[in-house]
Amino acid sequence: MSGSDVDVRPISRGSLAWRVFAAIVLVVLLVHGSTSLAVKDDAWPLGPLSQYAFRPGPNDTVLVTRTYGLMPDGSRIELPLRVETAGISRAEVEAQIPRFERDPSLLRAVSDGWSSRHPDQPRPVEVLLVQDRSYLHKGRVVSRDEVPLAQWRVTP
Numbered sequence: 001m002s003g004s005d006v007d008v009r010p011i012s013r014g015s016l017a018w019r020v021f022a023a024i025v026l027v028v029l030l031v032h033g034s035t036s037l038a039v040k041d042d043a044w045p046l047g048p049l050s051q052y053a054f055r056p057g058p059n060d061t062v063l064v065t066r067t068y069g070l071m072p073d074g075s076r077i078e079l080p081l082r083v084e085t086a087g088i089s090r091a092e093v094e095a096q097i098p099r100f101e102r103d104p105s106l107l108r109a110v111s112d113g114w115s116s117r118h119p120d121q122p123r124p125v126e127v128l129l130v131q132d133r134s135y136l137h138k139g140r141v142v143s144r145d146e147v148p149l150a151q152w153r154v155t156p
Contacts, residue, residue, distance in 0.1 A: 058139040064132040069124030087113020107152040
């Protein structure tokens with residue numbers, strides 16, 4: 001079949017009305033989600049995803065939140081904050097850092113998520129929530145440090 005053999009039909013009034021209505025509803029939801037102060041990241045995709053809403057300035061501090069597990073043999077391993085590795089995403093943790101600082105037992109979610117996804121690995125005996133901070137000057141990293149935010153001893 002060549003391009004000239006294709007039957008082209010105009011869109012019906014009903015189909016056009018439905019598509020215009022759906023587009024208007026989507027735009028209204030996006031505008032409302034992006035401008036409403038009550039909407040947080042959990043409203044995505046109909047609200048702002050704040051982790052992508054900005055970029056650091058040339059003299060800002062870049063924060064990277066991480067979790068580590070202290071293993072029974074004394075080693076410290078990173079427990080990457082991804083649903084597929086720790087059962088919880090970095091965005092979920094970063095949005096609730098003050099809660100983790102007030103109640104470190106919330107780190108149980110990371111420990112449980114890691115253990116359920118890595119049954120062949122020993123369970124961490126302690127979970128640490130830290131922020132790596134990179135200090136920029138004129139867009140270049142001039143120093144780094146690690147700031148502990150919360151620490152939880154795993155309980156059975």
